[in-house]
Amino acid sequence: AQSVTQPDIHITVSEGASLELRCNYSYGATPYLFWYVQSPGQGLQLLLKYFSGDTLVQGIKGFEAEFKRSQSSFNLRKPSVHWSDAAEYFCAVGAVTGRRALTFGSGTRLQVQP
Amino acid sequence: DGGITQSPKYLFRKEGQNVTLSCEQNLNHDAMYWYRQDPGQGLRLIYYSQIVNDFQKGDIAEGYSVSREKKESFPLTVTSAQKNPTAFYLCASSDRDRANNEQFFGPGTRLTVL
Secondary structure, eight states, rough: OOEEEEOOOOEETTTTEEEEOOOOEOOOOOOOOEEEEEOHHHHHHHHEOOOOSEEEEEOOGGEEEEEGGGGTEEEEEESOOGGGGGGEEEEEOOOSSSOOOOOEOOOOEEEEEE | OOOOOEEEEEEEEEETOEEEEEEOOSSSSSSEEEEOOOSSEEEEEEEEEEEETEEEEEOTTTTEEEEOSTTBBOOOETTTTOOOOOOEEEEEEOOOTTTSOOOOOOOEEEEOOO
């Protein structure tokens, strides 16, 4: 079965600083990978996704993520954080075969300082 | 606009009562999912349905029940057998025919047991 680890529970960055949120997955083959964002009390919004091809994927709101097979990682990055980026971020993995539900990491809460 | 609606947004229940959470989608998606979210634990899969009149247990199905009588609807019943039902519940859907597992989420229902 697949699993996802987000090692950072809480991260604080200053507005305008760069951001990297870590995600490591466990899966027997190349999985489908996702990053979602959740504002307090809201549902999840898809930021970006990786299925195959170019390992650097671009998403909405200026986010990007890089798939590194050798490290089983799919880290999320943004060059300059805005105060509106404060939220919780979830990495998720989907299996290529079998159960099609996603497996989520425990999330990273991002706080942005002015 | 296409999307997923969940109702109610907030729900209060007395111990020993069953409650039903509504989830409706007009995206014409075949697959629907229910997740439970607790602080620091990410999202955990309760039940999922790949097609009408069929559903499977997820990782934490005990104390919950579902039905899938219509393509657009996937209600979740939290029964009195669920020992700790206070949580945020999220419904999602996906297009079963797509090669990937991208899921679209509703706004969630917060259930509190009094």
